[in-house]
Amino acid sequence: MKRKIRLQRGEPNNLRLDEFEIKVETGMVVLDAIHLIQATEAPDLAIRWNCKAGKCGSCSAEVNGEPKLTCMTRLSDYPEDQTLTVQPMKTFPLIKDLVTDVSWNYEVNRQITPYQHTEGTGDPIMFQAEVDRVQEFRKCIECFLCQDVCHVLRSHDMKDEFAGPRFMIRTAGLEMHPLDQGERLEHLRDDHGIGLCNITKCCTYACPEHIGITDNAIIPMKERVVDEYYDPLKWLWNMVTGKSN
Amino acid sequence: MEDFETIECDVLVVGAGGAGLRAAIAASEYGAKVALVSKSLLGKAHTVMAEGGVAAALGNVDERDNWKIHFRDTIRGSKNLANWEMAKIHAEKAPDRVRELERWGAVFDRTEEGKISQRNFGGHRYPRLAHVGDRTGLEIIRTLQDYAVHMENIEVFMECTVSDILKSDNRTVGALAYYRSSGKLVVFEAGSVILATGGIGKAYRITSNSWEYTGDGHALAYLAGADLIDMEFVQFHPTGMVWPPSVKGTLVTEGVRGDGGILVNSEGERFMFNYIPDVFAAETAKSEEEANSWLKGEEGAMRPPELLTRDVVARAIMTEVKEGRGSPHGGAFLDIASRQSPDYIRRKLPSMYHQFKELATLDITKEPMEVGPTTHYMMGGIKVEANTAASTIPGLYAAGEAAAGMHGANRLGGNSLSDLLVFGKIAGQCAANYAQENSKVSPHGKEIKKSIENTLEPFEDGDENPYQIHQELQEIMESHAGIVRTGEELEKGIRKLEKLEKRLPEMYAKGERKYNPGWHLCLDLHNMIITSLALSRAALERTESRGAHTRLDYPDYDDELGKVNMIVRPGPGGMSVVKSPLLKMPTELNDYVLKEVV
Numbered sequence: 001m002k003r004k005i006r007l008q009r010g011e012p013n014n015l016r017l018d019e020f021e022i023k024v025e026t027g028m029v030v031l032d033a034i035h036l037i038q039a040t041e042a043p044d045l046a047i048r049w050n051c052k053a054g055k056c057g058s059c060s061a062e063v064n065g066e067p068k069l070t071c072m073t074r075l076s077d078y079p080e081d082q083t084l085t086v087q088p089m090k091t092f093p094l095i096k097d098l099v100t101d102v103s104w105n106y107e108v109n110r111q112i113t114p115y116q117h118t119e120g121t122g123d124p125i126m127f128q129a130e131v132d133r134v135q136e137f138r139k140c141i142e143c144f145l146c147q148d149v150c151h152v153l154r155s156h157d158m159k160d161e162f163a164g165p166r167f168m169i170r171t172a173g174l175e176m177h178p179l180d181q182g183e184r185l186e187h188l189r190d191d192h193g194i195g196l197c198n199i200t201k202c203c204t205y206a207c208p209e210h211i212g213i214t215d216n217a218i219i220p221m222k223e224r225v226v227d228e229y230y231d232p233l234k235w236l237w238n239m240v241t242g243k244s245n
Numbered sequence: 246m247e248d249f250e251t252i253e254c255d256v257l258v259v260g261a262g263g264a265g266l267r268a269a270i271a272a273s274e275y276g277a278k279v280a281l282v283s284k285s286l287l288g289k290a291h292t293v294m295a296e297g298g299v300a301a302a303l304g305n306v307d308e309r310d311n312w313k314i315h316f317r318d319t320i321r322g323s324k325n326l327a328n329w330e331m332a333k334i335h336a337e338k339a340p341d342r343v344r345e346l347e348r349w350g351a352v353f354d355r356t357e358e359g360k361i362s363q364r365n366f367g368g369h370r371y372p373r374l375a376h377v378g379d380r381t382g383l384e385i386i387r388t389l390q391d392y393a394v395h396m397e398n399i400e401v402f403m404e405c406t407v408s409d410i411l412k413s414d415n416r417t418v419g420a421l422a423y424y425r426s427s428g429k430l431v432v433f434e435a436g437s438v439i440l441a442t443g444g445i446g447k448a449y450r451i452t453s454n455s456w457e458y459t460g461d462g463h464a465l466a467y468l469a470g471a472d473l474i475d476m477e478f479v480q481f482h483p484t485g486m487v488w489p490p491s492v493k494g495t496l497v498t499e500g501v502r503g504d505g506g507i508l509v510n511s512e513g514e515r516f517m518f519n520y521i522p523d524v525f526a527a528e529t530a531k532s533e534e535e536a537n538s539w540l541k542g543e544e545g546a547m548r549p550p551e552l553l554t555r556d557v558v559a560r561a562i563m564t565e566v567k568e569g570r571g572s573p574h575g576g577a578f579l580d581i582a583s584r585q586s587p588d589y590i591r592r593k594l595p596s597m598y599h600q601f602k603e604l605a606t607l608d609i610t611k612e613p614m615e616v617g618p619t620t621h622y623m624m625g626g627i628k629v630e631a632n633t634a635a636s637t638i639p640g641l642y643a644a645g646e647a648a649a650g651m652h653g654a655n656r657l658g659g660n661s662l663s664d665l666l667v668f669g670k671i672a673g674q675c676a677a678n679y680a681q682e683n684s685k686v687s688p689h690g691k692e693i694k695k696s697i698e699n700t701l702e703p704f705e706d707g708d709e710n711p712y713q714i715h716q717e718l719q720e721i722m723e724s725h726a727g728i729v730r731t732g733e734e735l736e737k738g739i740r741k742l743e744k745l746e747k748r749l750p751e752m753y754a755k756g757e758r759k760y761n762p763g764w765h766l767c768l769d770l771h772n773m774i775i776t777s778l779a780l781s782r783a784a785l786e787r788t789e790s791r792g793a794h795t796r797l798d799y800p801d802y803d804d805e806l807g808k809v810n811m812i813v814r815p816g817p818g819g820m821s822v823v824k825s826p827l828l829k830m831p832t833e834l835n836d837y838v839l840k841e842v843v
Contacts, residue, residue: 011759014443016491018721019419021597025489025490025491026489026491027488027489027490027491027492027604027605028491029491029492032491038712038762039710039713039716040712041711043710043711043754043755043756043762043763044754044755044756044757044762044763044764045713045762045763046760046761046762048285048286049455049456050285050290050291050296050455050456050457051289051291051292051293051294051454051455052492052495053294053453053492053495053496053600054596054599054600054603055293055294055380055382055383055596056285056294057289058285058286058288058289058295072603072604074603074604086787095759095760096424096759096760097760099426099760101426102286103403106287106394106401106403109391109394110394110395114350114391114392115349115350115391115392116393117348117349117350122349123344123360123361124347125349125358125359125360126352126355126359127355127359128354128355131352134352135352135354135377135378138352138377138383138384138387139380139383139595141293142288142289169820174350176351177350180825182352185400197401
């Protein structure tokens with residue numbers, strides 16, 4: 001069977017959609033189709049990928065406008081007569097073809113206070129029930145699809161004010177760690193702009209790891225920020241005792 | 246000459262998987278200024294795909310476990326060919342390296358008492374693998390990554406590929422690299438260099454490895470004049486996906502068997518009982534009844550034969566298929582559905598559940614999987630000193646899969662994550678020490694010029710498509726140097742590789758230098774051909790069957806060959822293979838290996 005696939009190619013200011021026809025094999029995923037095109041027709045076609053098993057989060061792209069890992073998206077999920085269109089993630093600056101510059105994410109990560117262990121004698125004791133939630137956040141493969149679909153980043157390009165869903169769960173994973181001593185709430189409020197999230201849950205729907213980004217991380221963290229900084233009694237107490245936020 | 250940027254550092258770490266990251270942290274703690282170069286984005290290296298766990302004799306689940314038993318299991322699994330010094334250091338230090346990760350924020354699965362949980366795995370006497378479901382590698386790389394990026398004197402260079410090691414007076418002084426995204430060149434001037442580049446799996450068609458695994462470190466070290474050892478030993482993991490074709494080779498974690506999964510042939514027979522080698526007979530169940538009591542966790546129960554070492558299980562599946570008892574797509578059935586509850590499977594093996602659901606439309610909580618051998622891990626690599634991780638070239642170090650000695654003829658599952666932590670740290674410390682104690686030498690302009698010419702050569706005219714050459718290489722390795730080998734086939738393969746090598750200069754890179762995968766592949770192929778030739782030539786010399794190396798024309802152990810490693814090194818007339826005697830193991834340690842309980 002043959003089918004058509006359109007790939008966005010080129011660099012900023014010189015973009016085009018190239019159409020290819022490929023021979024489809026059973027079970028083929030979008031990344032296989034791209035590799036086939038690379039090997040036969042377009043050797044310099046740029047696509048970022050690594051594991052081809054949904055574990056590294058490198059091959060993120062927009063397939064027919066939807067955020068997808070191209071290695072986990074089967075061609076058979078789409079009607080045979082439909083031309084598939086693959087484009088790079090829109091939220092990040094384009095480098096070439098399907099590859100974007102995601103380095104901003106790595107800068108944001110460096111701004112987060114790292115894990116600070118509670119030193120004690122002997123091996124740490126933590127129970128599974130205590131770490132289940134943290135482990136959910138640590139499943140993140142950093143595909144940055146949640147960042148790609150987040151309105152605050154995608155439509156409003158507020159990268160200077162908002163860290164994005166990926167780093168909300170990163171922070172939540174540290175804050176909810178039973179043995180972590182770090183303080184991150186002020187930073188989360190002032191620099192990483194947690195208040196800017198208006199809970200549309202696009203990130204949650206996009207997550208290939210099915211992490212409850214909004215419900216399990218962002219909302220609880222918003223509550224913690226509110227408790228810490230906007231509790232009227234606490235505010236009054238701080239005024240009286242001379243502590244400031 | 247082409248423009249290039251110059252970066253000065255004390256220690257250059259090539260590769261940012263687990264070994265490279267751990268090395269960078271250690272070197273930085275030692276006070277060195279570190280440049281950490283990564284072919285991919287940070288956190289995407291192959292470590293991320295390690296699933297089952299990290300082996301360390303913590304004794305949390307079975308208190309009889311200790312480093313001596315771990316040492317014994319490693320040597321037995323290696324078919325007595327591992328470097329005993331490395332195996333000893335590894336077994337002793339692994340628990341500390343795992344506990345350290347926990348202090349850096351890693352969150353392992355817990356026992357009921359709240360300690361780090363440990364699971365059973367092939368060849369390990371007791372439950373020993375600290376794990377996080379089936380995504381242990383992700384947990385480890387993320388922990389190391391987040392720790393490393395907050396260290397002031399580590400600078401990370403992402404999507405940057407080293408194409409040549411620079412030397413001066415037989416000493417390593419740096420490397421030439423190119424940025425993948427821009428195609429621009431960069432020279433790292435370094436006091437010492439650590440190769441932590443991973444494996445070689447992309448030389449094979451059916452593999453669990455990612456595109457990065459092109460034997461870069463192996464080839465860079467060889468070209469720099471360093472010795473490689475154990476190159477004939479490639480681990481074929483027994484359980485890769487076999488269907489659909491596009492995912493053939495994708496890994497199915499050994500954790501499936503560790504958590505009770507069984508292997509069954511087309512006749513419904515649990516065939517592994519027919520393949521128990523003498524050396525493991527005393528600790529392996531002989532009947533379903535015995536094996537079932539192990540699954541129930543009964544004290545003193547013997548381990549099921551599905552948990553024999555990977556070489557044994559891979560060959561058994563192959564034999565079943567060859568003798569007509571394979572599954573519809575040429576593998577064996579791996580059944581966990583009838584052994585554990587759906588809840589348990591989804592909790593302990595979540596990524597396997599999703600992988601099969603999404604890629605094969607199969608629910609592993611209801612149906613058996615189909616699995617078969619896949620190229621997985623390179624036991625062979627850069628010869629290193631156990632205590633320093635130093636290669637045979639001054640200033641050049643290696644750790645992780647690119648280094649060799651630790652696993653001999655067969656690696657135990659879970660021993661790679663612990664290997665890269667233990668020896669990553671040692672490499673980082675010793676490379677930093679070397680850089681501090683030896684005054685820095687700048688690379689010669691002439692050598693840089695030559696390296697640059699080689700790196701840009703694919704942009705000159707040619708008529709060979711690198712993707713085509715890669716496909717041919719994979720076919721050669723698959724059919725001539727695969728899971729079972731003969732002298733005749735290996736010789737044929739070597740001749741084909743030599744022919745292919747001659748075509749490399751004719752490869753062309755179409756287009757510009759900016760993010761050009763065709764160009765990158767041209768350069769990677771040089772490395773793959775060197776490692777493939779080294780592998781095949783060492784395999785030809787080892788006229789016996791041992792561990793992962795199976796010769797149909799020499800089906801048994803050869804006691805004399807069991808006392809030597811094969812060393813591959815550049816000689817005056819090209820690549821040479823020489824035999825080198827193993828280090829003699831002290832009697833006390835040898836006693837551990839022979840005993841059932843230590």
